[in-house]
Amino acid sequence: MSSDPWGRVDETGTVYVRSADGSEREVGSWKAGSPDEALAYFKRKYDGLVVEIGLLERRVKTTDLSAKDAMTAIEHLREQVTDAHAIGDLEALGKRLDKLVESVEARREERKVQKAKQSDEARHSKEALVVEAEELAQSEQWRAAGERLRALVDTWKGLPRLDRKSDDELWHRFSHARSAFSKRRKAHFASLDAQREEARKTKEKLVAEAESLSNSTDWGATAARYRDLMTDWKAAGRAQREHEDDLWNRFRGAQDVFFAARSAVFAERDAEQGENLKLKEVLADEAEKLLPIGDLKSARAAFRSINERWEAIGHVPRDARPKVEGRMHTVERAIQESEEAEWRRTNPEARARAEGLTGQLQAAVDKLSGQVEQARTQGNNAKADKLQRELDGRQALLDQAVKGLHEFGG
Structure with a gap:
């Protein structure tokens, strides 16, 4: 018979x-060999259990193994230890499994507390996002508020989910705020478009x-009517940019025809018109002092006052009119361009188009640059020169697009 502190083999x-x-x-x-070999064999089985328990202990300690999976693995090993056909201190293995159970339970509680803390932090973060979104929903800073709302969406996506009911309720408020802002912005720009369309229709009638x-x-009644038409023109507001200049040229051209005929009839008024020219040159000097446009509101009001005095003066000699009126129109155009620039800065759709065009042109320039360099490297100077001319053209378009994009403040 052969024996060991933890087992034996009888005769x-x-x-x-x-x-x-x-x-x-x-x-x-x-039956196959010596008792010592039998003891060695069953000890190896015990060593195998020791290795498995050690591996599970390391998994529990160093990985994110779930408590459920850990407990399942522990119970599986406990069954193996209980019924083990092995020689060794099986009770010690059972105690190690007991301690492992305690470790898993402690870790379960720790994760529970951590999860509750994370959930509470996520709830506060999402509530703060909702409050900010609801405030932004009332903003009229269309571009800035729109960009901030998009940033809030990205922040939201990076936060963990809450319980379904709470998460859905907060998301509903958040989404509703975004929708409300989008509707208000769309209505705002639709209103601007509608106003410009209404101005176009009104000015079409005035031109006719x-x-x-x-x-x-x-002469007298028609000149008075032209003054009324000019008042109505100014009150109508600006039409779409693509229509405004054409309508103005037609409107001004019709007046020019009438007043040119009247000037021919009243040639004796040339002296008076000479005095009018001096007065209008003074007003043109006053108007030009408004350039460059700084405070748009003040400049607009000042120019309106100057223009009212201008209209009250009457006509100037025909050959002097283009120059003096051109000076006033230069100032008026500068004010109009400032107004258009201000409007464009609030038009996110136009900015998006400008950014898209700039991106396309930049890609084309980069591609052509590479092709020119490749042709030079290959010694094909004729092809390189042709590509360079095309590159120069695309670069000029890109420079113009970038300049336009800068008008948006970008």
Whole structure:
């Protein structure tokens, strides 16, 4: 018979494992070799259990193994230890498994507390995002508020989910705020478009009447009507940019026809018109002092005052009119361009188009630059020169697009 502190093999080849209290349990039999070989074999089985328990201990300690999976693995190993056909201190292995259970439970509680803390932090963060979004929903800073709302969406996506009910309620408020802002912005720009369309229709009618009066010889009444039409023109507001200049040229052209005819009839008024020219040159000097445009509101009000005095003066000699009126129109155009620049800065759709065009042109320039360099490297100077000319053209377009994009403040 051969024995070990934790087991023995009797004379019949039966193998027993011994517990700390001295009790024994049969774990197998051995007929093929010596008792020492039998003990070594069943000790290796015990060593295998030791390795498995050690691996599980490391997994629990160093990985994110879930408590559920850890407990399942522990119970599986406990069954193996309980029924183990092995020789060794099986009770010690059981105690190690007990300690591992305590570790898993402690870790479960730790994760529970951590998860609750993260959930609470996420709730506060999302509530803060909702409050800010609801404030932004009332903003009229269309570009800045729109960009901030998009940034809030990205922040939201990076936060963990709450319980379904809370998360859905907060998201509903957040989404509703974004929708409300989008509707208000869309309505704002739709209103601007509608106002410009209404101005276009009004000015079409004014142009038609102005053109119908251009051949009138009722000098006084027609001149008075032209003044009324000019007042109505100014009150109508600006039409779309692509229509405004054409309508103005037609409107002004009709007046020019009439007043040119009247000037021919009243040639004796040349002296008076000479005095008018001096007065208008003074007003043109005053108007030009408004350049460059700084405070748009003040400049607009000052120019309106100057223009009212200008209109009250009357006509100037025909050959002097283009120059002096051109000076005033230069100032008026500068004010109009400032107004258009201000409007464009609030038009995110136009900015997006400008950015898209700039990106496309930049890509084309980069591609052509590479092709020119490749052609030079290959010694194909004719091809390189042709590509360089095309590159120069695209670069000029890109420079113009970048300049336009800068008008948006970008």
